[in-house]
Amino acid sequence: MTTDTTTDLTMDVTTPAPRPRGRRTTTAPAAPALPAELEALLRRMRLPYLRAAAPEVIATAKAQRWDPAEVLRVLLTEEVIGRDAATRRMRRKSANFPAGKTFATWRPDESSIPAATQQALSTLEWIGRAENLAIAGPSGTGKSHFVEALAHTAIDNDLRVAWFTLETLTTAVGRAKADGSVARTVARICRADLIVVDDIGMLPAGQDAAEAFYRVVDAAYERRSVAVTSNIHPSGFDTIMPKTLATATVDRLLHHAHLITTKGDSHRLAQALAGKGVQPLTT
Incomplete structure (x- = not known):
């Protein structure tokens, strides 16, 4: 059973929205990259999701003066969430489902x-x-x-x-x-x-x-x-x-x-x- 969905394609996504005159837009500066030695250690320990999240988490922790234990908890949580998602993707692929039908389209x-x-x-x-x-x-x-x-x-x-x-x-x-x-x-x-x-x-x-x-x-x-x-x-x-x-x-x-x-x-x-x-x- 499938449901019909429609998408509004009338918007031209290539045209940027007009900016208010007299205002200067700013973007948040990118978080500093990890030191090369730390990057290498994380790669060696095979912690890809922690490594990807670390620059932003560390920058936020410095700005908000997080407790070191909280920094460690957030980084490890990112790694666990990433690994769990990767495991589910792998299991979904190896299951050899025929059509990808889920309860989202079930009536x-x-x-x-x-x-x-x-x-x-x-x-x-x-x-x-x-x-x-x-x-x-x-x-x-x-x-x-x-x-x-x-x-x-x-x-x-x-x-x-x-x-x-x-x-x-x-x-x-x-x-x-x-x-x-x-x-x-x-x-x-x-x-x-x-x-x-x-x-x-x-x-x-x-x-x-x-x-x-x-x-x-x-x-x-x-x-x-x-x-x-x-x-x-x-x-x-x-x-x-x-x-x-x-x-x-x-x-x-x-x-x-x-x-x-x-x-x-x-x-x-x-x-x-x-x-x-x-x-x-x-x-």
Whole structure:
């Protein structure tokens, strides 16, 4: 689900605002650069965010006569904030999200998922308990958007996320088979706090796909959270993959799972029919 946004482009940003006559504008002087020796020490200690903030912080501390402990606290806080932000960016990139959809574009009132359920899941407490999430329903009813929004929220809360489709998961495990590293690959996947397998059932799943799915669900069982989306109910997974593997997988998946069924017409189709799926053509 997406919202349409418009931007006012009528302002010419290249034209500066007129200045009042008779007044001279002043700019704050740049903070003095760090001494070369201190700059080198900070680089050696790999404190890039502290180093970037230090000139301005030190200048402010001198002008306002800060306590030395306060200077140290502010500088270390800058480093921690910078590192945390960098970690989140790295985790977001390595998660391989499909579309970058978050709760910023989620329309809770248009979802068939009960509001109380949406709120409870967005607290992420279920991930802390290593519980699973299974959302089944027709295409276009917001399953993937909601789970991706939850996954982004998880990263914002310093959790790790791994995102797959059944096809990409099969490829990852199949590649590991070639060099005998299946166990290591599955263990690496299960380092994530939340493992998502999206759009199960869109294509038939053979033996390799069923085996890859089973391996991950089995390894994550009662240790990590697995979230799946599908256009069919998990009880029907044996119609798209070998029955024995499907039964064993679903047994572990649903034992500690929140099972949600979406309904309604496709939001994507509704937007397309309303002419909101594309930008209007201009001549």
